[in-house]
Amino acid sequence: MSYIVATEGLTKRYGTRTVVEDLNLRIPEGCVYGFLGPNGSGKSTTMKMLLSLIQPTNGEVQVMGQPMTRATRRQLLAGIGSLIESPPGYAHLTGAENMRLIQRLLGLNQQQIDFAVHTVRLQDQMDKKVRNYSLGMKQRLGIALALARQPRLLILDEPTNGLDPAGIDEIRTLLRRLANDGVTVMVSSHLLGEIDKTAHMLGILSQGRMIFQGSRAELMTASAPDVIITCSDPRTAVAKLTSFNGRMTDAGEVAVPALDDRQTAGAIAGLVHEGIGIFGVRRDEQTLEDVFMHLTAGGGL
Amino acid sequence: MNARAMVNEFAKMRHLGVGLVALVMVLAVLGLSLFTLISSPSFDPDSEEAWNALLAGMSLAIPMVSPLLIAVLASRQTDIEHQGNGWLLQAASGLTPGAVCRAKAVALGVVVTVATVGVSLLALLVGRLLAGITAPVPLGHWAGFTACMLVVNLVLLALHILISAKLENQLVALGIGVIGTLIAVFAKGLPEVFAHVTPWGYYSLAEAADYAGDEIVALPLSYPSIAALAVIGAALFLVITARFDRQEA
Numbered sequence: 001m002s003y004i005v006a007t008e009g010l011t012k013r014y015g016t017r018t019v020v021e022d023l024n025l026r027i028p029e030g031c032v033y034g035f036l037g038p039n040g041s042g043k044s045t046t047m048k049m050l051l052s053l054i055q056p057t058n059g060e061v062q063v064m065g066q067p068m069t070r071a072t073r074r075q076l077l078a079g080i081g082s083l084i085e086s087p088p089g090y091a092h093l094t095g096a097e098n099m100r101l102i103q104r105l106l107g108l109n110q111q112q113i114d115f116a117v118h119t120v121r122l123q124d125q126m127d128k129k130v131r132n133y134s135l136g137m138k139q140r141l142g143i144a145l146a147l148a149r150q151p152r153l154l155i156l157d158e159p160t161n162g163l164d165p166a167g168i169d170e171i172r173t174l175l176r177r178l179a180n181d182g183v184t185v186m187v188s189s190h191l192l193g194e195i196d197k198t199a200h201m202l203g204i205l206s207q208g209r210m211i212f213q214g215s216r217a218e219l220m221t222a223s224a225p226d227v228i229i230t231c232s233d234p235r236t237a238v239a240k241l242t243s244f245n246g247r248m249t250d251a252g253e254v255a256v257p258a259l260d261d262r263q264t265a266g267a268i269a270g271l272v273h274e275g276i277g278i279f280g281v282r283r284d285e286q287t288l289e290d291v292f293m294h295l296t297a298g299g300g301l
Numbered sequence: 302m303n304a305r306a307m308v309n310e311f312a313k314m315r316h317l318g319v320g321l322v323a324l325v326m327v328l329a330v331l332g333l334s335l336f337t338l339i340s341s342p343s344f345d346p347d348s349e350e351a352w353n354a355l356l357a358g359m360s361l362a363i364p365m366v367s368p369l370l371i372a373v374l375a376s377r378q379t380d381i382e383h384q385g386n387g388w389l390l391q392a393a394s395g396l397t398p399g400a401v402c403r404a405k406a407v408a409l410g411v412v413v414t415v416a417t418v419g420v421s422l423l424a425l426l427v428g429r430l431l432a433g434i435t436a437p438v439p440l441g442h443w444a445g446f447t448a449c450m451l452v453v454n455l456v457l458l459a460l461h462i463l464i465s466a467k468l469e470n471q472l473v474a475l476g477i478g479v480i481g482t483l484i485a486v487f488a489k490g491l492p493e494v495f496a497h498v499t500p501w502g503y504y505s506l507a508e509a510a511d512y513a514g515d516e517i518v519a520l521p522l523s524y525p526s527i528a529a530l531a532v533i534g535a536a537l538f539l540v541i542t543a544r545f546d547r548q549e550a
Binding site for chain 1: 312381
């Protein structure tokens, strides 16, 4: 698989405080990569290191097959659009004047500007001063400023922050459309629900460390759901399954965490041997949100 | 110097009132200079020293007006980067904060140069046409005075761009401008050594004329001191903006 972004042991320390530790990020080309983690988990710092806005303490960043350093950053940044922290835009200028600034700075043609503006559907608002924009319009202008260079990689730091549900949905649709057009999108959020339906790949960061990286299906597999046993004598069953951390549920069933298929078969055989009638055995239904919360141990979300 | 970044700085001046502030600077200096001229009891438009009265007026008016208005210009042009997340936007496009500051210094430097040279030329016109001074213009002294004031103004502009870039609270930057005005006005009453300590003090070293008893006489300009200010100011600005280039976002 070809990766548009790959990091090796990426680490950032401020004094004795480690913000990002030993991160091995792998972003396949052409996907939407959801970069998740609670607030303060190191997402923005990681994104800034990818853009060479912050220098790593250890480790290295490869973007589009080249190391991202101070020497290569200018050339590489021509192919990377980004929206970091709050959306950019000079409030005293109109949307069109803001776009002209980035056009002049990067030597872009008018077609590229028009394409970016139409992509975020802001063409009817370009003569308005940015101070009169809503937050959603500012976010879209920020994305247009990032898109104008027609980047291969788009890095968006919490682009749905502060948006209403309609605005969030609009951003989601936009990200899917960009990915379909071949742009690799890395998008961070502290809310799984915001990018769950959009991302092809997920990376989950907790306290500066990558605790999961892979597809949605792999994430579900990585965190095996509880086995739920419906039986004739739940109390005795819980007592027999103490070594597996078995517990009684509100519905009078027995829940046993982190059992693989072989262990499940052994546990059921043990209960049958004790004369407990087994009515049903199933895996608990869990949402991705549950998995995320479990992995980040609550994460202060 | 990134030419595109510099043109962008001119584009950012739209709706910021930069032209208006520069115009106020010109009119205020001109008005104060003329007031000094016409309120001088010894002013005689036909005397050989008539131009000295106008130079004395400008030597007082420029330090009174320029420091604060230069602080306002630098603050308005730099604060937009803090407010609009412009530092990050440009850094992510390959233009580092130090390069942005240098582009601002050049673009605003053009405005300050036009205002300073403009007020000097207008004062000549006003002296000849309105005040009716008939004596020949001391062109060398006049040009030297204008150049010295321009150097001090540009060094202060560079200083204020750095202050406004470093401190997000622009009230502090403007407060420094007010303190600078006080230093600039009162520096000529203090020992010359004191004038060398702060950049605002250099206005007193560029004083072209002043009263000696009842007469207004031309004063020698401290060219070496002003030249040293220009060199040290430019070097420090380049060193500090180079540090901004390496600063992490």
